[in-house]
Amino acid sequence: xxxxxxxxxxEAALAAALERGGEFAEVFVEDxxxxxxxxDQRRVEELSSGRDRGAGxxxxxxxxxxxxxxxxxxxxxxxxxxxxxxxxxxGGGGGVREVRLGxxxxxxxxxxxxxxxxxKERKIELxxxxxxxxxxxxxxxxxxxxxxxxxxxxFVVANSEGVFAADHQVRTRFNVSxxxxxxxxxxxxxxxxxxxxxxxxxxxxxxxxxxxxxxxxAITKLEARPAPSGEFAVVLAGGSGGILxxxxxxxxxxxxxxxxxxxxxxxxxxxxxxxxxxxxxxxxTVDGEWGYLAVDDEGRPGARxxxxxxxVLTDYMWDYLRARxxxxxxxxxxxxxxxxxxxxxxxxxxxxxxxxxxxxxxxxSTPYGVYVAQLGGGQVNTATGDFVFxxxxxxxxxxxxxxxxxxxxxxxxxxxxxxxxxxxxANDFSMMPGTCGKNGQSVPxxxxxxxxxxxxxxxxxxxx
Amino acid sequence: MSELLALAEGILEGAGGGHEIEIxxxxxxxxxxxxxxxxxxxxxxxxxSGIGVRVLRESAGGAQVGTxxxxxxxxxxxxxxxxxxxxxxxxxxxxxxxxFARPDGVAAVSxxxxxPSVASTPLKExxxxxxxxxxxxxxxxxxxxxVESANYSDYVAEAAIVSTFGVRASYSRSGAFVSVEAIAxxxxxxxxxxxxxxxxxxxxxxxxxxxSDATRRATxxxxxxxxxxxxxxxxxxxxxxxxxxxxxxxSLSGEAVVRGRSFFANRLGEEVAASSFTVLDDPTDPRHFSxxxxxxEGLACRRxxxxxxxRLSAxxxxxxSARRAGTASTGSAVRGGIAGSPSAGCRALxxxxxxxxxxxxxERVANGIYVESLTGVHSGVNPVSGDFSVGVTGMMIRDGxxxxxxxxxxxxxxxxxxxxxxxxxxxxVEWLPGHAAGQSLAVSGISVSGV
Numbered sequence: 001x002x003x004x005x006x007x008x009x010x011e012a013a014l015a016a017a018l019e020r021g022g023e024f025a026e027v028f029v030e031d032x033x034x035x036x037x038x039x040d041q042r043r044v045e046e047l048s049s050g051r052d053r054g055a056g057x058x059x060x061x062x063x064x065x066x067x068x069x070x071x072x073x074x075x076x077x078x079x080x081x082x083x084x085x086x087x088x089x090x091g092g093g094g095g096v097r098e099v100r101l102g103x104x105x106x107x108x109x110x111x112x113x114x115x116x117x118x119x120k121e122r123k124i125e126l127x128x129x130x131x132x133x134x135x136x137x138x139x140x141x142x143x144x145x146x147x148x149x150x151x152x153x154x155f156v157v158a159n160s161e162g163v164f165a166a167d168h169q170v171r172t173r174f175n176v177s178x179x180x181x182x183x184x185x186x187x188x189x190x191x192x193x194x195x196x197x198x199x200x201x202x203x204x205x206x207x208x209x210x211x212x213x214x215x216x217x218a219i220t221k222l223e224a225r226p227a228p229s230g231e232f233a234v235v236l237a238g239g240s241g242g243i244l245x246x247x248x249x250x251x252x253x254x255x256x257x258x259x260x261x262x263x264x265x266x267x268x269x270x271x272x273x274x275x276x277x278x279x280x281x282x283x284x285t286v287d288g289e290w291g292y293l294a295v296d297d298e299g300r301p302g303a304r305x306x307x308x309x310x311x312v313l314t315d316y317m318w319d320y321l322r323a324r325x326x327x328x329x330x331x332x333x334x335x336x337x338x339x340x341x342x343x344x345x346x347x348x349x350x351x352x353x354x355x356x357x358x359x360x361x362x363x364x365s366t367p368y369g370v371y372v373a374q375l376g377g378g379q380v381n382t383a384t385g386d387f388v389f390x391x392x393x394x395x396x397x398x399x400x401x402x403x404x405x406x407x408x409x410x411x412x413x414x415x416x417x418x419x420x421x422x423x424x425x426a427n428d429f430s431m432m433p434g435t436c437g438k439n440g441q442s443v444p445x446x447x448x449x450x451x452x453x454x455x456x457x458x459x460x461x462x463x464x
Numbered sequence: 465m466s467e468l469l470a471l472a473e474g475i476l477e478g479a480g481g482g483h484e485i486e487i488x489x490x491x492x493x494x495x496x497x498x499x500x501x502x503x504x505x506x507x508x509x510x511x512x513s514g515i516g517v518r519v520l521r522e523s524a525g526g527a528q529v530g531t532x533x534x535x536x537x538x539x540x541x542x543x544x545x546x547x548x549x550x551x552x553x554x555x556x557x558x559x560x561x562x563x564f565a566r567p568d569g570v571a572a573v574s575x576x577x578x579x580p581s582v583a584s585t586p587l588k589e590x591x592x593x594x595x596x597x598x599x600x601x602x603x604x605x606x607x608x609x610x611v612e613s614a615n616y617s618d619y620v621a622e623a624a625i626v627s628t629f630g631v632r633a634s635y636s637r638s639g640a641f642v643s644v645e646a647i648a649x650x651x652x653x654x655x656x657x658x659x660x661x662x663x664x665x666x667x668x669x670x671x672x673x674x675x676s677d678a679t680r681r682a683t684x685x686x687x688x689x690x691x692x693x694x695x696x697x698x699x700x701x702x703x704x705x706x707x708x709x710x711x712x713x714x715s716l717s718g719e720a721v722v723r724g725r726s727f728f729a730n731r732l733g734e735e736v737a738a739s740s741f742t743v744l745d746d747p748t749d750p751r752h753f754s755x756x757x758x759x760x761e762g763l764a765c766r767r768x769x770x771x772x773x774x775r776l777s778a779x780x781x782x783x784x785s786a787r788r789a790g791t792a793s794t795g796s797a798v799r800g801g802i803a804g805s806p807s808a809g810c811r812a813l814x815x816x817x818x819x820x821x822x823x824x825x826x827e828r829v830a831n832g833i834y835v836e837s838l839t840g841v842h843s844g845v846n847p848v849s850g851d852f853s854v855g856v857t858g859m860m861i862r863d864g865x866x867x868x869x870x871x872x873x874x875x876x877x878x879x880x881x882x883x884x885x886x887x888x889x890x891x892x893v894e895w896l897p898g899h900a901a902g903q904s905l906a907v908s909g910i911s912v913s914g915v
Binding site for chain 2: 034037040041042043044045046047048049050051052053054062063064065066067068069070071072084087088120121123124142143145179181185186187188221227229230231257260261262264340342375376377378379381383384386387388389390407408409410412413414458459460461462464
């Protein structure tokens with residue numbers, strides 16, 4: 001495959017970025033192709049294709065980062081963007097600095113079936129298949145929407161310290177959303193499939209399973225009663241419960257929040273911050289997962305980083321800039337939404353290691369509480385640790401048995417507090433894909449955990 | 465004629481025949497400054513542009529549409545987008561309702577939404593505003609322990625839409641913002657508060673007001689506790705009320721209605737809210753930062769009354785959802801940039817103000833909870849079923865006055881119930897970034913979950 005941009009052009013742009021005294025410069029060149037297909041109300045409404053290509057250049061001088069980007073990949077345009085980014089430098093002291101890049105660290109696509117090689121007819125067949133399977137689950141299904149999307153993202157990143165790396169990331173996503181209508185109104189169900197893989201992940205069986213799951217979730221919720229209000233024991237089913245850790249502590253362990261003393265976990269390395277059952281890992285190397293990356297968006301290899309080990313805080317997550325200030329290396333967590341964005345510390349695949357309890361046993365030993373089969377998104381205030389996350393499929397637990405379905409609501413808690421409340425972790429680990437938003441940038445992430453119990457969390461329902 | 469409109473017409477003319485074509489071009493310049501500890505921490509200056517193409521083929525069995533986009537206006541990017549859109553069209557289901565907008569004779573209002581001073585203000589003055597904002601927060605109160613970020617940002621954006629159906633529209637808009645997040649601290653721990661000021665140009669911004677807003681919000685939350693669960697009246701502040709209004713607006717989209725995804729479906733003409741509740745979507749009101757002359761399909765924006773004294777009176781439509789519903793577009797197509805196709809949505813929502821200011825509302829409510837921030841709105845509100853549950857911070861209202869701060873709680877009800885339970889709509893309108901203005905809003909029968 002041809003290079004996105006010639007090595008000499010990257011070297012020229014880096015030299016231009018440093019000519020006013022910059023201490024560090026980086027060029028990130030990206031070419032992303034996306035395609036999507038949407039089926040709604042049994043109609044293939046729209047196929048769309050997109051292409052986004054450009055370069056982002058940053059220059060660091062002291063505590064200041066200058067950034068500029070351009071959609072034009074010519075040498076003249078990159079040099080112009082480099083000079084714009086370097087505008088934050090106060091002049092003087094620079095002079096000519098030559099930048100010579102060594103051999104490139106280049107990573108191939110992990111896709112067996114590249115999106116561009118898939119017949120559009122085949123995509124349409126899958127959409128229709130999901131629609132039919134969902135509707136076959138019951139006459140209450142009144143609305144089915146199926147979306148398929150893929151992206152092929154090639155990038156090359158080079159910096160003044162000799163990093164020179166390229167990655168070819170192929171991601172495939174398939175979502176089924178259903179509405180069921182009953183006497184008491186409408187309810188929704190949702191199932192995603194998402195992987196850092198090619199079209200091979202979308203087998204007819206996988207698509208049908210997602211469709212069935214989404215439809216049954218909506219139908220089940222037609223019978224849902226209002227969720228309770230107040231503090232209860234909560235059992236989180238394996239998979240989507242991982243978002244609890246993403247929100248409750250993951251964001252608070254990102255070095256940008258730590259270095260600004262804007263996290264409740266600042267200064268706590270080596271301290272017991274969680275139940276000893278908690279070992280939390282952020283891991284960009286989980287092949288095929290939604291947050292997988294061969295190298296991060298700063299050219300650093302993806303890595304498996306243990307953040308909390310048996311309840312003890314072991315380390316934070318780092319990008320280049322924050323690591324540099326601390327005189328250490330990045331942990332491979334420097335990510336950006338696109339060439340138009342500055343990288344910052346982001347999670348990849350964040351998960352809680354599984355334990356030894358039996359998932360059914362955890363439910364059976366819970367006299368009264370809430371069983372959360374699926375969590376939606378969440379949000380955290382890293383400075384206070386307060387977080388919320390939404391239950392999109394939940395049930396009451398009564399006398400050790402899963403009983404009535406509950407209507408959607410949020411759970412609310414405080415990170416450091418809830419980490420102490422983990423009193424059982426099962427051995428049925430699984431992962432779920434998600435999209436993480438931070439400071440206006442979205443990146444794909446994975447979350448995972450096994451079935452687990454929290455001794456008391458506030459459920460934001462309406463039933464007293 | 466704007467340069468961008470001329471460019472769009474040139475692309476349309478050169479696109480060749482055989483299909484109906486719509487070209488949407490956008491172009492913008494952005495500046496962002498983040499200050500930290502008296503220095504510029506990040507400075508971004510960027511220009512971007514792009515094209516969204518839709519092609520349509522009409523035949524006896526219905527029309528088909530295909531779309532493509534590119535983040536560049538280079539000739540080869542434009543040609544590739546045209547080619548891809550044509551190819552994509554072949555796979556769409558024929559649909560008798562699919563169409564592009566046709567000029568409907570409604571004249572566009574004349575609005576001046578771009579302030580040239582955004583472009584002409586020297587960068588160093590913009591930097592100075594961010595640094596001053598941070599300094600005011602740090603020095604304003606000795607309980608402020610940290611300012612996580614103090615930001616200045618602005619933009620000038622323009623767009624042009626042309627089509628073979630005769631649409632020919634272009635418009636531009638500018639905006640400038642400062643925002644700051646303060647962390648206050650005492651022996652009880654840390655609390656945060658966020659302040660902002662918005663305008664069309666740097667000169668509109670009130671940096672001192674943004675600073676004092678963040679400081680006040682952070683410091684008065686110090687010592688906040690989690691109260692016992694209860695049922696009471698909640699008074700939402702202007703910002704959180706604007707968030708609620710935007711959610712309601714989503715369900716007033718004719719597109720959500722025709723897709724069977726709105727709890728307002730089949731309820732036109734019914735009493736859906738308290739009689740004090742009147743909702744307008746009016747992009748032609750220049751006080752909205754999101755005001756616009758044209759909608760996302762190039763039709764003139766207009767004022768639409770959606771809920772009138774509690775009665776559901778209308779939905780907003782784009783061309784396709786209107787046809788499905790058997791009505792006409794309300795000039796309410798919105799599109800999420802070059803990659804998004806038009807859909808029906810509210811752009812500039814507001815509630816007709818009531819009689820009371822915030823203090824008077826507190827007095828009438830006597831006892832309840834004052835909500836100053838919402839979290840988990842995307843995860844805790846289901847706009848299809850209407851289930852509503854969000855995390856909040858705020859203060860208790862006791863004997864008509866603000867009392868102790870509270871946190872780590874949720875407020876819950878259903879959207880349907882909340883609309884009927886509106887007790888007071890304030891007269892203290894704040895024009896905010898986003899798609900809705902806000903003012904104090906009192907809603908009874910709210911379940912508060914705490915310990």
